[in-house]
Amino acid sequence: MSENEHANTGYDEWLDAIEDGNAYYLECSNGHGSLPPRRICPECGEIGLEETPLPETGTIDTYTVVHVAAPSFADDAPYTTAIADFGPVRVTAMAPDDVAVGDTVSLTIGESKTNGDRLLLFERR
Numbered sequence: 466m467s468e469n470e471h472a473n474t475g476y477d478e479w480l481d482a483i484e485d486g487n488a489y490y491l492e493c494s495n496g497h498g499s500l501p502p503r504r505i506c507p508e509c510g511e512i513g514l515e516e517t518p519l520p521e522t523g524t525i526d527t528y529t530v531v532h533v534a535a536p537s538f539a540d541d542a543p544y545t546t547a548i549a550d551f552g553p554v555r556v557t558a559m560a561p562d563d564v565a566v567g568d569t570v571s572l573t574i575g576e577s578k579t580n581g582d583r584l585l586l587f588e589r590r
């Protein structure tokens with residue numbers, strides 16, 4: 466399970482960075498964007514991804530309301546998850562219930578009502 470530990474470590478560091486207002490994405494030398502905890506470019510397989518500042522705002526591409534959640538989100542349901550286009554990367558996060566396609570959002574950190582865990586959250590700008 467050491468592979469998973471590594472993955473979770475990278476993800477926690479990423480949440481810390483977002484919380485500190487230093488959100489970033491990973492970019493390979495070919496300009497492909499991806500998100501932590503990746504270590505290899507999903508498009509071209511390059512290793513050695515560069516942390517690059519995430520654009521401050523993205524645009525909601527699509528969203529969906531989750532009524533039946535996984536156990537780890539049971540008390541959060543129903544909730545809305547959305548995908549926002551930040552240019553080089555697309556990010557999936559929880560979103561306000563009245564979110565609409567085309568809304569401008571920024572990425573922030575919220576808290577799960579189920580277990581208090583930190584989670585990704587879109588905030589309307």
Ligand SMILES: [Zn+2]
Binds near residue numbers: 497
């Ligand atoms: Zn690449």
